[in-house]
Amino acid sequence: MYSTTKYLLLILTILLVVSCIGQNKPQVHNSTTVQQKPETDTLKIPLPENGFYCGYSDKLGNLWFGTNGSGIFQFDGKSFTQFTQKDGLIGNQVYAITADHNNSIWIGTNKGLVKYEDHTFSHIPIPQQDTSSQWLDQVYPIINPNAVHAIIQDQKGDFWIGTGGGGAYHYDQEQFTSILAEQGAKYEDSLYHNWIPDIAEDLNGNIWFASMSYGGLNQFDGKSFKKYLRKDGLSDDMIRDIYVGSDGKIWLGFNGNRKSALTVYNNGSFYTYSLDENACHKNIRSILEDKDKKLWLGGAAGICNLHQDHFTEFLNTDGSPFSGITFIVEDLNHHIWFGGRKGLWKYDGAKITQLTK
DSSP states (O other), X not given: OOOHHHHHHHHHHHHHHTOOOOOOEEOOTTOXXXXXXXXXXXXXXXXXXXXXXXXXXXXXXXXXXXXXXXXEEEEOSSEEEEEOGGGTOSOSBEEEEEEOTTOOEEEEETTEEEEEETTEEEEEOOXXXXXXXXXXXXHTTSSEEEEEEEEEEOTTSOEEEEEESSOEEEEOSSOEEEESTTOSOBOTTSSBOOBOOOEEEOTTSOEEEEOSSSOOEEEEOSSOEEEEOGGGTOSOSOOOEEEEOTTSOEXXXXXXXXXXXXXXXXXXXXXXXXXXXXXXXXXXXXXXXXXXXXXXEEETTXXXXXXXXXXXXXXXXXXXXXXXXXXXXXXXXXXEEEEETTEEEEEOSXXXXXXXX
């Protein structure tokens, strides 16, 4: 196994590339709004200083984009509105966004969990862990167990929350239960700091957890956990992204360390696409299946598509590749939105439009 020091340096490099239910704080009226002009192609918003980190398309037609330090942007189809800490957001680094069954928005930040409902932000405090040790101070913000990196609500209504070093939590909207905290490798302080960057629910209601701390892939069937590691067929024990396809296949994205590459779990076994058959870079930060059952794969080296076992690179209008892609989402009109450190783009099936300046 690679040394702890080496994988800490690796995580730092990747982050640089990308890239108490509290008292409700009303949304103030000084949030930044960019009105859309009649021709949508002319709409441009300033590129956040450190770019974008994540994106989400809700059932009401709104698009949400989390940034690397500039809060969150909402696009309602007509204009962009930016929300930051001055508007009630608890932290300006946004790692994850989802909507619950009531269409309220849940936001994972570097300072915890936030709910946005009726134009109001509420802090949903997860159990706090001590980060005052000298070792954690030295590596912060690589390891931050109080940061929320992943959020989903399952079919039953419960929430599953992944942290940046404290494992995960099950939240039944009354109490938090810690899970997977002591999984993966131990760090230089002889403690576990399991980073859970993504969580997904499959078609059968199983919950799947990715680990970036050599914890592999964990499956929860409602009663017990089952762990999958390299010895079980994974191409690496450090997983960045999980996506469940419409056919039930589970797709896994990796940072590209060692021999890791796009991997699919189907009918009880794993299959990894080698670089000989895979036109994509090994680093995969985002996976999306569109309405045509085509997979979109985004990462450090750009975007490619996988359709009927054939890979093709998705290029910009001038024929150049994209880079530093951290999210890909599809809106209700089946337009593809993607972005990362260098900008935000929309693809309507025929034309690519850059939305940042």
